[in-house]
Amino acid sequence: MxxxxxxxxxxxxxxxxxxxxxxxxxxxxxxxxxxxxxxxxxxxxxxxxxxxxxxxxxxxxxxxxxxxxxxxxxxxxxxxxxxxxxxxxxxxxxxxxxxxxxxxxxxxxxxxxxxxxxxxxxxxxxxxxxxxxxxxxxxxxxxxxxxxxxxxxxxxxxxxxxxxxxxxxxxxxxxxxxxxxxxxxxxxxxxxxxxxxxxxxxxxxxxxxxxxxxxxxxxxxxxxxxxxxxxxxxxxxEFIGLSSFLQVALRDGRMEVGGASYAPPLPPPAELVVQGGAWLAARPNEIAFTAEGGVRATVLRKAFLGEVMDYRVAVGDAEVRVQTSRRDPGPAVGEACGLVFERPRWYPLAE
Ligand SMILES: Nc1ncnc2c1ncn2[C@@H]1O[C@H](COP(=O)(O)OP(=O)(O)OP(=O)(O)O)[C@@H](O)[C@H]1O
Ligand SMILES: [Mg+2]
The missing domain is CATH 3.40.50.300 (P-loop containing nucleotide triphosphate hydrolases)
Structure with a gap:
């Protein structure tokens, strides 16, 4: 005891x-x-x-x-x-x-x-x-x-x-x-x-x-x-650390967000697939830019925060926060880019 x-x-x-x-x-x-x-x-x-x-x-x-x-x-x-x-x-x-x-x-x-x-x-x-x-x-x-x-x-x-x-x-x-x-x-x-x-x-x-x-x-x-x-x-x-959430639809083994359909970065739990949708959650340092593929996005804002470069990126009408090493050149404001979710977590839409 x-x-x-x-x-x-x-x-x-x-x-x-x-x-x-x-x-x-x-x-x-x-x-x-x-x-x-x-x-x-x-x-x-x-x-x-x-x-x-x-x-x-x-x-x-x-x-x-x-x-x-x-x-x-x-x-x-x-x-x-x-x-x-x-x-x-x-x-x-x-x-x-x-x-x-x-x-x-x-x-x-x-x-x-x-x-x-x-x-x-x-x-x-x-x-x-x-x-x-x-x-x-x-x-x-x-x-x-x-x-x-x-x-x-x-x-x-x-x-x-x-x-x-x-x-x-x-x-x-x-x-x-x-x-x-x-x-x-x-x-x-x-x-x-x-x-x-x-x-x-x-x-x-x-x-x-x-x-x-x-x-x-x-x-x-x-x-x-x-x-x-x-x-x-x-x-x-959301309470611990910086976070971004994307509301995604889950259909036929794919996820849909911002009007496009993708293979999910990691398979979501079966009970969320049954519900047909979920929150895809990620920390800013667990999202990377890719020139080709990835979830399509557009850079809204970019700020230099010392050790990191801090981005606000639009995916459909949602906003995602991405932080990369300041040494990465990264996309410019207004530029189209792809996002790779390296460590996605899934939560029910009801939360
Ligand atoms: N003496 C009291 N009479 C009536 N309501 C109270 C009383 N003390 C606390 N509450 C209510 O109980 C809830 C919890 O309050 P509590 O003070 O424990 O919160 P807390 O987590 O310490 O918040 P904070 O971070 O603001 O200090 C709140 O809704 C508060 O309004
Ligand atoms: Mg208190």
Whole structure:
């Protein structure tokens, strides 16, 4: 059994089902990122996990212990869960020093004075804040303030870390830096982490597994590679990385698009052939130009993006994005060309 189990966890707000029968296991020391658009239920899941919300269905267990259960109406109070939490807003107390911010939750827990000092100093060292321990957090940058919040969470020696968009208010440079720091701390302390973000590159960089959510419903759980390479549906494909979709008709072993008929680049699944049509999905770097053959297209726009050349190409009335190495000459704007789909994925038209 995994260290953490969320089983059929459900939360409703009036007619909105914010989280719908969510199932997830997290191992000791594993970092799972929850990824999805605004309003998909990420924060609600975290709040249920932390004990700030009760459940309308299901159960949450940590280390064989039930901490929330709809069935038995049992809820372990948040302060007894021993979870470290960091949220998006810089939740530091401005009238306390950096040291006092980190020590305060330990004092609340009535730990002996020497223990408070030892733990607070350890957390400050691990987050590179020891030298500013007597400063006001107000004198620190956004990244510094968020580090204080992180140190405060670490100091309680939590069983689980719950992070809700902790880096989204930082500028991009600090954001990348802090990703590495969080990853290092996770390795050092072997925490289980549930990390909420709507930034896909952050999820990719930080997590062992990613959970993609939409309107309260889990779409896919997998390693970053699985999520990127084999998206379970059109929504996941579109949410992770750049994407293009072509609506194609499937007839007599051929695909029809833009008024012409082609042999499909890879045979589509039989159930989609039966339906007579599908979405053909591809990443921009998985489409190549060919002078002859291929799906006929016309170049609409072309932009130099440094390492890559970025094309918008018309296929019938659809638009496809293609990226090639900047060293390839490639077709010019207005030129007719052929497209080769090197790694097509197929999804039902209903998605
Ligand atoms: N206290 C509440 N009362 C009523 N509806 C709520 C409440 N909290 C959340 N919701 C609704 O539940 C759904 C999920 O909200 P949630 O805050 O969990 O989304 P999220 O994925 O964290 O979004 P974001 O990326 O914007 O933070 C939304 O439709 C939201 O409006
Ligand atoms: Mg949220």
């Amino acid at each position: 995994a260290y953490i189990e969320l089983e059929d966890v459900t939360k409703r707000f009036g007619v909105v089902t914010a989280v719908d029968r969510l199932n997830l296991s997290i191992e000791q020391g594993e970092c799972v990122a929850m990824l999805g658009p605004s309003g998909c239920g990420k924060t609600t899941t975290l709040r249920m996990f932390a004990g700030f919300e009760d459940l309308d269905g299901g159960e949450i267990r940590v280390g064989k212990r039930i901490i929330s259960s709809k069935k038995t109406h049992y809820y372990l109070p948040p302060e007894d869960r021993n979870f470290g939490m960091v949220f998006q807003a810089f939740a530091v107390w401005p009238h306390l020093t950096v040291y006092e911010n980190v020590a305060f939750p330990l004092q609340i827990r009535k730990l002996p004075k020497a223990e408070v000092q030892a733990r607070a100093e350890e957390a400050l060292k691990h987050t590179n804040l020891f030298h500013v321990r007597d400063s006001s957090p107000e004198d620190l940058s956004g990244g510094g303030k968020q580090r204080v919040a992180l140190a405060r969470a670490l100091a309680i020696r939590p069983d689980v870390m719950l992070l809700d968009e902790p880096l989204s208010s930082l500028d991009p440079h600090f954001r990348e830096e802090m990703r590495f720091e969080i990853k290092d701390l996770q390795r050092r302390f072997n925490h289980s982490i549930l990390y909420v973000t709507h930034d896909q590159s952050e999820a990719m960089a930080l997590s062992d597994r990613i959970l993609v959510m939409r309107l309260g419903v889990v779409q896919q759980v997998g390693t970053p590679l699985e999520i990127y390479g084999a998206p379970a549906n059109r929504f996941v494909f």
